[in-house]
Amino acid sequence: MKFLITTVVAYLAYLLLTIGSGTVFLWSTAELVIGAVLAVAVGALLRNRFIGKDLRMLNPRRWLTILVYLFPLLFAMAKANIDVAYRVITGRINPAIVKINPNLKTDLALTILANSITLTPGTLSVDVDQKTNELYVHWINVDPEVLKDMPRDYHPICHSFPDWARRIAE
Amino acid sequence: MIDWLPAVIVMAVCIIIAVARILIGPGAPTRLVAFDTTNTLVVASMVIVGMMFNHAIFIDVAIVYALLSFTMTLYVAKFIGGSKF
Amino acid sequence: MALNIVTYIFIGVGLFFNLIGVVGLHRFPDMYTKLHAATKCTTFGSIFLIIAVIMQAAGIWAQGGTSQSVMCIHAVLVLVALLVTNATGAHAIARAAHRSGEKPARAVVDDLEGKEND
Numbered sequence: 001m002k003f004l005i006t007t008v009v010a011y012l013a014y015l016l017l018t019i020g021s022g023t024v025f026l027w028s029t030a031e032l033v034i035g036a037v038l039a040v041a042v043g044a045l046l047r048n049r050f051i052g053k054d055l056r057m058l059n060p061r062r063w064l065t066i067l068v069y070l071f072p073l074l075f076a077m078a079k080a081n082i083d084v085a086y087r088v089i090t091g092r093i094n095p096a097i098v099k100i101n102p103n104l105k106t107d108l109a110l111t112i113l114a115n116s117i118t119l120t121p122g123t124l125s126v127d128v129d130q131k132t133n134e135l136y137v138h139w140i141n142v143d144p145e146v147l148k149d150m151p152r153d154y155h156p157i158c159h160s161f162p163d164w165a166r167r168i169a170e
Numbered sequence: 171m172i173d174w175l176p177a178v179i180v181m182a183v184c185i186i187i188a189v190a191r192i193l194i195g196p197g198a199p200t201r202l203v204a205f206d207t208t209n210t211l212v213v214a215s216m217v218i219v220g221m222m223f224n225h226a227i228f229i230d231v232a233i234v235y236a237l238l239s240f241t242m243t244l245y246v247a248k249f250i251g252g253s254k255f
Numbered sequence: 256m257a258l259n260i261v262t263y264i265f266i267g268v269g270l271f272f273n274l275i276g277v278v279g280l281h282r283f284p285d286m287y288t289k290l291h292a293a294t295k296c297t298t299f300g301s302i303f304l305i306i307a308v309i310m311q312a313a314g315i316w317a318q319g320g321t322s323q324s325v326m327c328i329h330a331v332l333v334l335v336a337l338l339v340t341n342a343t344g345a346h347a348i349a350r351a352a353h354r355s356g357e358k359p360a361r362a363v364v365d366d367l368e369g370k371e372n373d
Contacts, residue, residue: 016328084291084296115343172262188277202352207297211301214305237336
């Protein structure tokens with residue numbers, strides 16, 4: 001099963017890269033054959049690295065959730081860039097590194113959350129504690145309300161992104 | 171038809187400013203940040219140049235350049251952070 | 256013609272954000288804030304430039320161009336590669352810099368201070 005999934009993904013990637021090269025549909029015969037051989041080799045070698053312990057990312061509902069998630073993410077990216085452009089022009093910064101605990105369990109969810117934090121307004125994830133799954137976030141313009149109590153409130157930093165990450169990968 | 175030449179010239183100016191930060195920047199991490207920025211700008215201008223000259227080979231080179239520069243950034247970051255390879 | 260106008264707007268936005276990112280590389284005091292400007296602004300600007308190229312290539316492809324189909328699909332692949340690799344590269348740089356002893360300038364609070372974990 002693992003071998004089959006890895007082979008199919010590798011073959012699809014090869015076909016995307018060599019599209020428009022010939023006359024059999026869109027590909028030439030040589031490309032199709034070489035791609036199949038290489039995909040089988042990749043699947044045999046890397047099947048335990050590419051897929052982890054479980055197969056829950058095969059569920060198509062999770063892929064639809066990723067597509068829906070792109071829209072709030074793009075909106076947040078636009079806001080982030082206007083914010084950073086404002087700070088470049090005025091030079092008004094107030095940075096800090098804060099620790100947040102988003103209560104996520106799997107590595108994939110944590111990766112999605114860290115990438116989203118990096119792409120959204122004024123925050124950049126620096127480090128992760130792998131035992132407790134806590135993130136350290138560099139914040140360019142810190143909110144003094146958050147600094148008062150020690151288990152930091154993560155809603156000013158990343159809005160509802162932990163819920164999205166949980167829906168996609170847990 | 172779109173005139174792509176002014177866009178390429180502005181991108182070249184951006185690359186020169188980023189390379190200046192590589193040369194003067196204090197310390198290795200700042201230089202690495204400037205290097206990463208330069209790579210992103212080079213990939214974007216390569217795509218524009220490919221569209222300008224109407225050659226798809228520039229865009230293929232841009233894909234390979236993006237992935238290789240990402241690997242190089244990761245390894246230089248590991249070296250700066252002092253962990254073992 | 257409408258396609259050309261939208262393309263010019265996208266090129267303008269992309270070049271503006273790239274310039275802001277590169278200027279921020281010289282204006283900000285320390286490495287972390289430089290990373291903010293560099294990563295976010297140049298990724299966003301490059302996305303806009305590549306989308307402009309994709310729109311033009313798709314426009315010529317729709318009118319019967321042949322080599323533009325390859326160009327269009329490969330430009331989409333460049334876009335995906337940039338989106339995934341830039342954020343991950345930024346994490347790697349920030350983590351390595353903090354481990355090598357780089358302090359955030361003018362920082363109010365540093366929760367990671369003096370904590371070594373690996």
